[in-house]
Amino acid sequence: MTKKTTxxxxxxxxxxxxxxxxxxxxxxxxxxxSTYDLVNKTAQEMGYRGNIFAKALKSGKSYxxxxxxxxxxxxFFGSAIRGIQEALNPKGYHVIICQTYDxxxxxxxxxxxxxxxxxxxxxxxxxxxxTDNTEVFSDLANKNIPFVFFDRKKNIKGVSSVTVDDFKGxxxxxxxxxxxxxxxxxxxxxxxxxxxxxxxYLGYKQALEDHGIKFDPELVINAPYTVEDGRKTTKKILxxxxxxxxxxxAHDFLALGAIQEIKAQGLKVPDDICVVxxxxxxxxxxxxxxxxSVNQSPLxxxxxxxxxxxxxxxxxxxxxxxxxxxxxxELIKRKSSMRINREVER
Amino acid sequence: MTKKTTxxxxxxxxxxxxxxxxxxxxxxxxxxxSTYDLVNKTAQEMGYRGNIFAKALKSGKSYxxxxxxxxxxxxFFGSAIRGIQEALNPKGYHVIICQTYDxxxxxxxxxxxxxxxxxxxxxxxxxxxxTDNTEVFSDLANKNIPFVFFDRKKNIKGVSSVTVDDFKGxxxxxxxxxxxxxxxxxxxxxxxxxxxxxxxYLGYKQALEDHGIKFDPELVINAPYTVEDGRKTTKKILxxxxxxxxxxxAHDFLALGAIQEIKAQGLKVPDDICVVxxxxxxxxxxxxxxxxSVNQSPLxxxxxxxxxxxxxxxxxxxxxxxxxxxxxxELIKRKSSMRINREVER
DNA sequence: TTGTAGGCGTTATCAC
DNA sequence: GTGATAACGCCTACAA
Numbered sequence: 001m002t003k004k005t006t007x008x009x010x011x012x013x014x015x016x017x018x019x020x021x022x023x024x025x026x027x028x029x030x031x032x033x034s035t036y037d038l039v040n041k042t043a044q045e046m047g048y049r050g051n052i053f054a055k056a057l058k059s060g061k062s063y064x065x066x067x068x069x070x071x072x073x074x075x076f077f078g079s080a081i082r083g084i085q086e087a088l089n090p091k092g093y094h095v096i097i098c099q100t101y102d103x104x105x106x107x108x109x110x111x112x113x114x115x116x117x118x119x120x121x122x123x124x125x126x127x128x129x130x131t132d133n134t135e136v137f138s139d140l141a142n143k144n145i146p147f148v149f150f151d152r153k154k155n156i157k158g159v160s161s162v163t164v165d166d167f168k169g170x171x172x173x174x175x176x177x178x179x180x181x182x183x184x185x186x187x188x189x190x191x192x193x194x195x196x197x198x199x200x201y202l203g204y205k206q207a208l209e210d211h212g213i214k215f216d217p218e219l220v221i222n223a224p225y226t227v228e229d230g231r232k233t234t235k236k237i238l239x240x241x242x243x244x245x246x247x248x249x250a251h252d253f254l255a256l257g258a259i260q261e262i263k264a265q266g267l268k269v270p271d272d273i274c275v276v277x278x279x280x281x282x283x284x285x286x287x288x289x290x291x292x293s294v295n296q297s298p299l300x301x302x303x304x305x306x307x308x309x310x311x312x313x314x315x316x317x318x319x320x321x322x323x324x325x326x327x328x329x330e331l332i333k334r335k336s337s338m339r340i341n342r343e344v345e346r
Numbered sequence: 347m348t349k350k351t352t353x354x355x356x357x358x359x360x361x362x363x364x365x366x367x368x369x370x371x372x373x374x375x376x377x378x379x380s381t382y383d384l385v386n387k388t389a390q391e392m393g394y395r396g397n398i399f400a401k402a403l404k405s406g407k408s409y410x411x412x413x414x415x416x417x418x419x420x421x422f423f424g425s426a427i428r429g430i431q432e433a434l435n436p437k438g439y440h441v442i443i444c445q446t447y448d449x450x451x452x453x454x455x456x457x458x459x460x461x462x463x464x465x466x467x468x469x470x471x472x473x474x475x476x477t478d479n480t481e482v483f484s485d486l487a488n489k490n491i492p493f494v495f496f497d498r499k500k501n502i503k504g505v506s507s508v509t510v511d512d513f514k515g516x517x518x519x520x521x522x523x524x525x526x527x528x529x530x531x532x533x534x535x536x537x538x539x540x541x542x543x544x545x546x547y548l549g550y551k552q553a554l555e556d557h558g559i560k561f562d563p564e565l566v567i568n569a570p571y572t573v574e575d576g577r578k579t580t581k582k583i584l585x586x587x588x589x590x591x592x593x594x595x596a597h598d599f600l601a602l603g604a605i606q607e608i609k610a611q612g613l614k615v616p617d618d619i620c621v622v623x624x625x626x627x628x629x630x631x632x633x634x635x636x637x638x639s640v641n642q643s644p645l646x647x648x649x650x651x652x653x654x655x656x657x658x659x660x661x662x663x664x665x666x667x668x669x670x671x672x673x674x675x676e677l678i679k680r681k682s683s684m685r686i687n688r689e690v691e692r
Numbered sequence: 693t694t695g696t697a698g699g700c701g702t703t704a705t706c707a708c
Numbered sequence: 709g710t711g712a713t714a715a716c717g718c719c720t721a722c723a724a
Contacts, residue, residue: 006701017711022703032709052463053403054701057716062399063463064410064442072431073424082419085445094463096410096440099431117398117409117440227632256632263634283629286573286602288609352717363695368719378693400717403700 005046014042025050056118065309066114068098068107068124070152075281076298077125080150083302084123091310093120104129108136121146121309126154128194146312150305151296152194160312160323162305166196169294169329170203173248173276176292176331178211180274180339182246186219186237188230188254200250200278219244223254230257231264238265245273246337252277252284255291259336274337290334290344301327351392360388371396402464411655412460414444414453414470416498421627422644423471426496429648430469437656439466450475454482467492467655472500474540492658496651497642498540506658506669508651512542515640515675516549519594519622522638522677524557526620526685528592532565534579534600546596546624565590569600576603577610584611591619592683598623598630601637605682620683636680636690647673 007025011018016035023030024039031039056062067084069077085095096119100106107127114122122145134156140147141158149161177185185208192198201220208215221237223229230253237244238261249255255277262273269275269289277284277293284291308323333345353371357364362381369376370385371394377385402408413430415423431441442465446452453473460468468491480502486493487504495507523531531554538544547566554561567583569575576599583590584607595601601623608619615621615635623630623639630637654669679691 004701008701018701019703019712020710022701023710026703030709035709049462051403051701053399053406053408054716055703057397057399057403057700057718058702058704060399060716066440071428072418073421073428075419078419078424081443082417082445085418085443089444094412094442094444094459096442097427097431098435098440099428113440116395283632286629287632288634350717353719354717364718365696365720366694368717369694372719376693381693397717400700401719403702403717404719406700 004051005043005048006051007048010039010042010046010048013046014038060118062118062120063092064094064096064117064119065121065123066096066098066110066119068100068110068114068122070102070125070127071099072097076151076279076296079298080125080302080305083299083304084306085302087303087306088309100127102127102129104133108133111136111140115140115143115145119145120313121148123148123150123305123309125150125152126194128152128190130193146309148305148308150301151298152196158322160308162301162308162325162327164196164296164301164327164329166199166329167203167206169278169296169331170200170248170250171207172203172329172331173200173278173292173294174204174207175211176333177246177248177274177276177337178207178213180246180270180337182244182274183213184216184219184242184244185213185246185248186221186244188221188223188233188247188249188251188258190224190250191222197250204248225251225253227253227257227260230254231261232257234258234261235265238262238267243273246275247273248276250278252279252281252291252293255293255336256283256287259289259291270335270337270339274339276331276337280332284334285332285346287336289336292334292337293332295330295332297327297330350397351389351394352397353394356385356388356392356394359392360384406464408464408466409438410440410442410463410465411467411469412442412444412456412465414446414456414460414468416448416471416473417445418443422497422625422642425644426471426648426651429645429650430652431648433649433652434655446473448473448475450479454479457482457486461486461489461491465491466659467494469494469496469651469655471496471498472540474498474536476539492655494651494654496647497644498542504668506654508647508654508671508673510542510642510647510673510675512545512675513549513552515624515642515677516546516594516596517553518549518675518677519546519624519638519640520550520553521557522679523592523594523620523622523683524553524559526592526616526683528590528620529559530562530565530588530590531559531592531594532567532583532590534567534569534576534593534595534597534604536570536596537568543596550594571597571599573599573603573606576600577607578603580604580607581611584608584613589619592621593619594622596624598625598627598637598639601639601682602629602633605635605637616681616683616685620685622677622683626678630680631678631692633682635682638680638683639678641676641678643673643676 007018007021028036098110137156153161190197223233280293280295284293353364353367374382444456483502499507536543569579626639626641630639
């Protein structure tokens with residue numbers, strides 16, 4: 001491997017100064033047309049590629065951003081990252097991905113490691129864990145490095161966010177179940193560390209109230225994310241004296257587990273029990289008994305997050321204004337809940 | 347925001363030279379215990395964070411690697427990236443993701459953009475498109491920057507690869523169908539630009555031959571990746587005079603489309619037609635009529651790719667040896683093909 | 693053990 | 709329009 005050519009090599013070859021080469025390389029305005037052409041032609045011939053480290057050292061910008069998610073191999077996060085990447089790539093940014101596996105300590109570590117490599121911005125979906133470690137985040141806000149929460153956020157002064165209206169999602173899902181004639185609607189939720197789950201729950205509760213159905217705390221159950229958890233929780237609730245006639249699960253995996261267990265017990269979906277999930281993961285559409293779910297448009301969510309970042313870095317005001325975008329979710333009605341009219345959406 | 351503290355700031359404060367500070371920061375060996383402690387304590391107090399750009403400029407290493415895939419929001423690629431990330435993060439590397447959307451020109455652009463930002467290595471799953479643009483790749487090989495193909499590869503001298511034995515996957519799938527009593531097995535493939543599809547096809551063909559079934563080119567059909575393509579292709583083949591009694595699809599999405607169409611026509615899976623897919627996408631397990639599929643262990647695939655990269659950079663030999671790891675796939679038998687014994691695997 | 697000085701490759705500020 | 713030079717922050721011979 002031959003050594004990389006630098007502007008000095010070009011300068012030497014052409015008997016001009018490195019400064020002139022640099023100028024010529026950076027546009028036709030700062031130098032005569034003839035030298036501009038000559039330098040660029042020579043650079044090409046010599047296989048010149050600027051040294052990004054030197055440029056970064058000079059400018060203080062890396063043109064890298066970091067994206068922190070619990071895990072990337074899920075449709076929701078994969079699509080959100082895709083959105084960020086697609087919006088930022090044309091602007092010359094590269095996207096670095098980090099996973100936290102829902103562990104709080106990894107969250108802090110990850111932020112620090114991104115800070116250490118001097119990314120120009122950080123996008124984050126926080127993990128579902130028990131710390132109230134807000135210091136790191138406020139530190140970040142003070143450091144003036146653009147920081148955007150997407151989907152799973154914390155409320156930190158000075159930090160922007162793009163989220164989905166989970167309250168509305170929960171409300172839509174529950175109202176839909178009520179319209180299908182369900183009166184005894186269970187809700188599978190998660191611990192309420194994360195706003196998203198809390199809000200889905202609150203939307204559920206509000207919908208019940210607005211339709212004159214008494215809220216029964218016995219029908220609300222905490223469960224993790226997996227299909228297996230969905231099955232277990234369903235098994236438990238079906239044993240109760242007054243089993244539900246509908247389940248609104250705060251996640252599609254839970255909904256899938258619920259459907260599996262309901263069927264295993266010889267009951268029918270939606271006839272005996274209606275089920276609605278959340279996130280519109282691909283499988284919810286693919287199932288023969290397709291699953292009604294709340295679509296959050298993760299791709300768009302990612303793109304909007306990216307846009308906020310771009311706005312933030314291009315604004316020259318010292319005070320960055322905190323922005324909060326809330327996307328409206330959409331209920332996609334499918335077989336698992338359509339009891340009255342069986343016409344199903346995509 | 348206050349200016350970042352540098353080793354000079356620390357040096358000044360302690361009335362020592364910046365060189366000593368640098369040494370103290372880089373380990374206790376090159377400096378007296380007392381200065382080591384003092385410097386590190388002071389650095390901490392002053393909130394010192396080394397400037398990665400300066401270090402990179404000095405060392406020529408970015409501690410970044412690039413991963414190029416057609417798209418990230420699919421279980422297979424998401425998991426592979428996850429594997430790479432998990433293996434490399436503990437070693438101090440960050441993972442930059444790039445997507446090509448199966449477009450050849452983006453492929454070249456992307457490689458160049460990664461080269462420009464001086465990543466320490468590149469992982470790539472090539473796109474399915476019609477160029478024979480191997481120059482970029484051989485260029486790369488000459489540049490001495492570690493480059494690893496995973497899953498979808500080209501044969502380039504000097505470039506390592508980690509792939510799945512697709513021939514065997516195709517062979518396993520087809521043999522399984524034959525064992526279920528199928529004699530007229532259709533194969534949905536893709537254009538054979540990509541080795542993976544070609545090899546799945548060859549495996550299929552070999553299995554037929556080994557079991558004394560005559561190969562019928564009419565039963566092999568080209569189709570893209572989507573569920574819709576699977577439906578269309580199935581519709582077409584079911585119209586033929588001698589419709590198949592089994593379909594081996596080179597991808598789960600095609601298999602899903604096939605199943606949907608078969609059912610829509612009032613036929614039964616697996617009783618009338620057995621179906622096997624490829625990739626073991628999550629939904630293939632989740633379906634009520636679960637889909638038999640070939641598992642490629644993408645997570646492991648990513649991890650092994652990462653390991654090859656690590657080996658390559660740590661070996662001090664100038665000549666990097668080309669490595670080719672081939673993983674053995676595994677057929678996971680599920681309802682869509684189990685006609686004789688209905689016991690299904692996970 | 694510590695300090696001095698030069699270099700990594702660029703860009704920006706002067707001066708000519 | 710062009711050239712000399714300093715600066716970005718760190719590391720590392722070499723010297724003391």
